[in-house]
Amino acid sequence: xxxxxxxxxxxxxxxxxxxxxxxxxxxxxxxxxxxxxxxxxxxxxxxxxxxxxxxxxxxxxxxxxxxxxxxxxxxxxxxxxxxxxxxxxxxxxxxxxxxxxxxxxxxxxxxxxxxxxxxxxxxxxxx
Numbered sequence: 001x002x003x004x005x006x007x008x009x010x011x012x013x014x015x016x017x018x019x020x021x022x023x024x025x026x027x028x029x030x031x032x033x034x035x036x037x038x039x040x041x042x043x044x045x046x047x048x049x050x051x052x053x054x055x056x057x058x059x060x061x062x063x064x065x066x067x068x069x070x071x072x073x074x075x076x077x078x079x080x081x082x083x084x085x086x087x088x089x090x091x092x093x094x095x096x097x098x099x100x101x102x103x104x105x106x107x108x109x110x111x112x113x114x115x116x117x118x119x120x121x122x123x124x125x126x127x
Contacts, residue, residue: 011103014074018112021070022119026116026118039127075103
């Protein structure tokens with residue numbers, strides 16, 4: 001069982017990266033025009049965000065592409081762990097199914113829904 005810890009740890013890191021992309025997308029694309037205009041007078045990070053928003057199609061494509069890559073990697077690892085759990089005679093089949101479902105729910109909530117809500121709620125600071 002402990003041999004799966006690096007895989008599960010990597011999955012946790014991938015959820016964090018997915019959360020970053022999801023929160024960034026929500027924050028940047030929910031900015032009001034007045035908030036976007038204020039970015040020009042901000043610090044280096046704010047000016048960079050304003051510059052990125054000047055090419056919204058490219059920005060959105062990049063965010064969505066890399067979030068897709070991260071999520072596909074996550075599901076690949078999740079499948080590998082689930083298959084190893086199914087093959088392990090000391091683990092019940094129910095545990096393998098629970099892991100598969102739990103990993104899906106974890107990515108949806110921790111990697112997508114909560115970060116998007118947080119991104120919209122704190123959009124000016126996060127952007």
